[in-house]
Amino acid sequence: MQQKAPVITKEEIAAGVFLVGVKSPQITMHAQPGQFLHVRVGQGPEPLLRRPLSIFQVDRKRGVLSLLFRVAGKGTNLLSRRRLGEDLDLVGPLGQGFDVPSGTRTALIVAGGLGVAPLFFLAQDLVRRGISIHFLMGARCQDQLLCRDQLQALSSHLQVSTDDGSDGFPGLVTQLLEEFLRRENLDSGSTLICSAGPEAMLAKVASLACQFGIPGQISMERNMACGLGACLGCVVLCRSRERVQTYRRVCVDGPVFRLEEVVFGE
Numbered sequence: 001m002q003q004k005a006p007v008i009t010k011e012e013i014a015a016g017v018f019l020v021g022v023k024s025p026q027i028t029m030h031a032q033p034g035q036f037l038h039v040r041v042g043q044g045p046e047p048l049l050r051r052p053l054s055i056f057q058v059d060r061k062r063g064v065l066s067l068l069f070r071v072a073g074k075g076t077n078l079l080s081r082r083r084l085g086e087d088l089d090l091v092g093p094l095g096q097g098f099d100v101p102s103g104t105r106t107a108l109i110v111a112g113g114l115g116v117a118p119l120f121f122l123a124q125d126l127v128r129r130g131i132s133i134h135f136l137m138g139a140r141c142q143d144q145l146l147c148r149d150q151l152q153a154l155s156s157h158l159q160v161s162t163d164d165g166s167d168g169f170p171g172l173v174t175q176l177l178e179e180f181l182r183r184e185n186l187d188s189g190s191t192l193i194c195s196a197g198p199e200a201m202l203a204k205v206a207s208l209a210c211q212f213g214i215p216g217q218i219s220m221e222r223n224m225a226c227g228l229g230a231c232l233g234c235v236v237l238c239r240s241r242e243r244v245q246t247y248r249r250v251c252v253d254g255p256v257f258r259l260e261e262v263v264f265g266e
């Protein structure tokens, strides 16, 4: 659905990272964790293409949803300058979100940097469903550990890592994940890894999940044009269950894929 939704809150929560709340009862009602919105960032014809942003959080009672984004270029810079009360032109919710199998008792959520954007809504949803969550969040340094207070309020099992050692585990979040998997004897039948972040990180998460025999799902990113499955501008190389390689579209087949489905580094 296409909707005009007014900006009702806006905060720069870290340098160049914005949390924007918009009022859209309809999108909020239908949104599922892991889905995204295609956002017209400017008010005029430029830029032509919408920008994909994950649905960070929804408040169905108030009909409000939030977007968490880093200023990465022209489009997100324009978006960061939109004012309270202005309407955002949104298309969504789009794509396939996380599909948590019934029987899942524990979710291991692994976020790298802005990867927290599609995972916070998931964590909220899992807590509501009574599924135990362990949230591992990594960032380059302490002030890039985003939305930590909200995550702490959601789960007592939050562990953080920083590349520069300024907070939490000193090192990569995937090293933290590896330690966690070695320490905890997780039941592969009732545990699910859910992850989002830089692609190199996701590749490592996939290899650890395979090594420890835990199923998982990851949220992938590609530059997008149509966002509707028509232009093939957003494909990732995947393999089917029969191990046949094929391209799949992030906008309609994803953005969330099974870990073993994605072919990394080719």
Ligand SMILES: Cc1cc2nc3c(=O)[nH]c(=O)nc-3n(C[C@H](O)[C@H](O)[C@H](O)COP(=O)(O)OP(=O)(O)OC[C@H]3O[C@@H](n4cnc5c(N)ncnc54)[C@H](O)[C@@H]3O)c2cc1C
Residues within 6 Å of the ligand: 036, 051, 052, 053, 054, 055, 068, 069, 070, 071, 072, 073, 074, 075, 076, 077, 114, 117, 118, 220, 221, 222, 223, 224, 250, 255
């Ligand atoms: C399904 C999906 C969900 C996303 N959710 C979020 C989110 O919640 N928060 C957030 O901050 N970002 C998110 N992104 C990434 C976001 O869409 C891009 O950062 C944004 O489109 C950049 O637009 P721009 O005009 O500011 O920058 P551009 O000028 O278009 O690009 C700036 C730089 O970012 C690179 N870039 C642009 N788009 C992508 C992309 N999709 N993947 C990797 N690199 C890219 C460009 O190659 C360039 O180097 C998501 C992407 C996808 C596909």
Ligand code: FES
Residues within 6 Å of the ligand: 223, 224, 225, 226, 227, 228, 229, 230, 231, 232, 233, 234, 235, 249, 250, 251, 252
């Ligand atoms: S953006 Fe056009 S097919 Fe995905």
